[in-house]
Amino acid sequence: MSTALSPSVVASIDDLELAARLVVEGLRTGGHRSPFHGFSTEFRQHRPYRAGDDLKYLDWKLFARSDRLYTRQFRETTNMAVLFVLDTSASMAFPDASPSKFRYAQILIAALAYLVSEQGHGAGLMTTEGDRFVYLPPRGGRVHLRSLIARIDRLVPRGAWDPSRAIARGAQLLQRRGVIAVVSDFYDAEEGTRREMRRAEQRGHDVAMLQVLSPDERALASAGQIELEDLESGQRRLIDDEAAARHDRAMREFLVRCRREALRDGVDYALMSTDVAPEVVLRGYLLRRSHGADAGHGEAARA
Secondary structure, eight states, X not given: OOOOOOHHHHHTOSOHHHHHHHHHHHHHTTTOOOTTTTOOEEEEEEEEOOXXXXXXXXXXXXXXXXXXXXXXXXXXXXXXXEXXXXXXXXXXXXXXXXXXXXXXXXXXXXXXXXXXXXXXXXXXXXXXXXXXXXXXXXXXXXXXXXXXXXXXXXXXXXXXXXXXXXXXXXXXXXXXXXXXXXXXXXOSOHHHHHHHHHHHHHTTOEEXXXXXXXXXXXXXXXXXXXXXXXXXXXXXXXXXXXXXXXXXXXXXXXXXXXXXXXXXXXXXXXXXXXXXXXXHHHHHHHHHHHTTOOTTOOOGGGO
């Protein structure tokens, strides 16, 4: 029988650091490695291509200039940078009942930051408050970790946000190859978001798309007319059972599209549902990554 704390219990803990620590303690017994192990490398030099070299390391830009094939070589580094990009839009405040998507995302990021820090890597944050960027550069150490979690805990979801702007800025600020983990419901600016995640991946970053959703928005209950409110615009609309069925079909298509496009772009994908204990969600995600599953095939909500 699972001893993992339920989402509502973890979310009810006011101290985010304590909540994250409890989740991590539940994971420690499994001996999980860092979810981002194996990406702590940076570019060192080129060498002529030899038969059998991994084609993904070919430098096509250099080939265009010289008409000769060269392979990029990397060296291991003592640590790496993991940057969490968090959606602070009003839609993340859904539902009113605990836990909201936003609180769930805060707990996931804080727990992952703990794991990353324990591995000797640096964790950082990129998000927005209104038009202003909120950025904490990835660093290691307990003092920085506590500051990072405290800053995440003070964030409040409100209004709209521009995910492509936040992702692009985060990728620009990472000085060397690192990890960019975008945590969102991914409702906003689908094309722009995919474009910037793809660009970040093409720059050599390991990009993770962690999609947090509530079961209540994935399937609307059929109960005659129901009123929906757009949390970002405040607009309200009455819909009937037929409209609810259309919504459910559109949601299924949306999730399939998110997963398919992430796979196509080489972006790691996981769907994380707020009705599943954070410890369980993260265990499934960690196991998949540690086993080297293909990017885009994970659905941690099913763990």
